[in-house]
Amino acid sequence: MDVELQILKHLARDAHPTVAIVDEYCAEYKDLFKEVRNYECFKYLHMGIISTIKRKSLPEIAKVVSINSAQSLHHFLANSDWSVNKLKQRRLNKLKKKLDGRAITLVIDETGDRKKGKKTDYVARQY
Numbered sequence: 001m002d003v004e005l006q007i008l009k010h011l012a013r014d015a016h017p018t019v020a021i022v023d024e025y026c027a028e029y030k031d032l033f034k035e036v037r038n039y040e041c042f043k044y045l046h047m048g049i050i051s052t053i054k055r056k057s058l059p060e061i062a063k064v065v066s067i068n069s070a071q072s073l074h075h076f077l078a079n080s081d082w083s084v085n086k087l088k089q090r091r092l093n094k095l096k097k098k099l100d101g102r103a104i105t106l107v108i109d110e111t112g113d114r115k116k117g118k119k120t121d122y123v124a125r126q127y
Helices: 003-008 020-027 036-050 058-064 071-079 084-099
Strands: none
Touching: 020 036, 036 058, 036 071, 058 071
16 A cells, blocks of 8 residues: 555554665664654654755755655644653663763864854954
8 A cells, every 4th residue: 555545544654764874873763753754754854954955944954855844844843742851861872882981072062153144143254
């Protein structure tokens, strides 16, 4: 049965495949999402983040991953019933396991100044 018919009949279905590396990475978090649509949005956001688009806004990500509307991504972030804390904890546990007790240096880039148009608040033009 094709995916469109499964959606129309509200039958259980597998998530749409994306890029292999994104699918492999996100598969480890699949059980955190009750609905396949939420899991797909999770994968689409990862695809958008690693894409080459300059603005990583939801509408721009929706365009680059070929979603008709950014509303599904917004709903996923704002209203879905998945646990951000469980996701963070699992990601942290994976990182600790990979590091295997080795020391690392964490660099925090604090250049995320709020911008309006082509200017940055409180910063003079630099040459």
